[in-house]
Amino acid sequence: MSGPLGELAILFSELSLLAVGGANALVPEMQRLVQAHGWMQPAEFAALFALAQAAPGPNMLVVTLVGWRVAGLSGALAATGAFVVPTGILTYGVARLWHRFRDAPWRRAIQAALTPVTVGLVMAAAVLLCWSAALDLPLLLLAAAVAGVMLTTKLHPLWLLAAGGALGAAGLL
Amino acid sequence: MEPAASPPPPTLGALLFNFFTVGILGFGGVLPLARRMIVEQRRWLSAAEFTDLLALCQFLPGANIVNLSISLGARYHGVPGALAAVGGLLAAPVAVVIGLGVLYGRYAAIPMVAHGFQGLAAAASGLVLATALRIASPLRGKPRALAIAALAFVALALLRLPLLPVLLVLAPLSFAVNRRAA
Known part of the structure; x- marks a missing residue:
């Protein structure tokens, strides 16, 4: 595979x-890679991320939008x-073994070790998106106000x- | 207490339809809706079975809810079941988000629309900030875990290092630090 569709699929x-x-x-x-590929600047990525947040469904839809922006409808489908598919195949295979290992200490140890790393990743995502x-x-104050309201009320994010x-x-603004 | 699960295995059509409904209604997060559909409405899984399956999906890479739909569909109907569940889940959201992208592409040059998108993007970044703070709160009072989180943050946000080497260094480090603490 070559061209943008192949690049999207591999990426x-x-x-x-x-x-x-x-x-x-x-x-x-993702922000680093789309910039490295010359597909878009961080500000446009932030706008696409916002669009994906406004749509219903899983919070992975920014992937679809990046694909769409790079190569139209076929890009959107290829990226999605x-x-x-790869993680789906992995899940499909592992789901059958999972029940057997659900109480295994190594399983819990790995999960406990991944949690702090994940916190750092999501914090980095938040700060990079705010910067972009x-x-x-005024926009910074808006972002801070939204975060504050989200943390203190049960208002729907939409x-x-x-x-x-x-x-x-x-x-x- | 949840009523006990007494699952008559769902048909392919039921998997497709129920996950489609969850996908199209899932504004601002699909997980609560998916749990209600699977545990309370359809009773495909008990609450404990759902939690166990979700733990697997959080453990594996990928979008958690996508993995959940795949493993649940696979449990009943193998590959066709997995495809029906994940296809149902993603069909409407993918169509909606592409529609939004088309509108954005067409009208982004109009100043009012551009300013609207700036506000939308800033608000969306605030939402992620809130999520980050929320998932960080269990780490309070755990200096080792916080140090690992801070290292990940610095590596990705400040140094802009690629994700794979960061994970390959920090995940084992976190594992070792945890083990010593235990």
Whole structure:
């Protein structure tokens, strides 16, 4: 395989196998790679990430959007498929063995060891996205306010996204 | 207490339909909806079985909920079951997000729309920040774990190192540090 479709397929199948802390933990790596491939700048990546957050479904949809931006509909499908299939095959195989090992000490030890790494990954994702998206003080304050509201209330995140979009469109940011 | 699971195995169509519903309604996170559908509404799994399966999916790489749909579909109908579940889960969200991408591509040049997207992106980054703080909170009072998290953060956010070498160094380090602490 060559060309953008092949590059997308290889990139996202490799990435998916590194996603030990869910899709958000991949954001720094994804942002780094799309820039290295010359596909987009961090600000555009942040915008695509925001679109993916606004859509229903699993939080891996930024993968679909990166594929779409690079190579249209076939790119979107190639990137999505590449992200799902390798880990899907792994899950399919391991699920059968899992029950047997669910109380094994090594299993718990590995999971406990991965947790702090995942926390660092997601924190890095948050800071990189804020740097890319919060270009000036009002936007930074908005990001901080959204984080604060999320942590202290049970408001649905979609309302916060809508508020951010509306404030921006109204020229208040 | 949850009612005991008494699962008549779902058909392929039921897997497809139920995961499709979860996908299209799953704004801001699919997991709570998926749990309600699987445990409470369809009773395919008991609460304990669901937790066990979710632990597997968090342990393995990839999107947790995607892995969950695949392993559940596979349990009942092998490969066709896995494909029905994951296809159902992703079909609507992928279509919606591509539609949003098309709109973005068409209208992003209009200043009002561009400013709206700036606000949207800043809000989305705030959501991830909140998630990060929330998953970090169990590490409070655990200096070794916090040190590992800080190393991962510095490597990726400040030094912009590639993910694979960072994982290959930090995961075993974290394992060793944990073991000494235990």
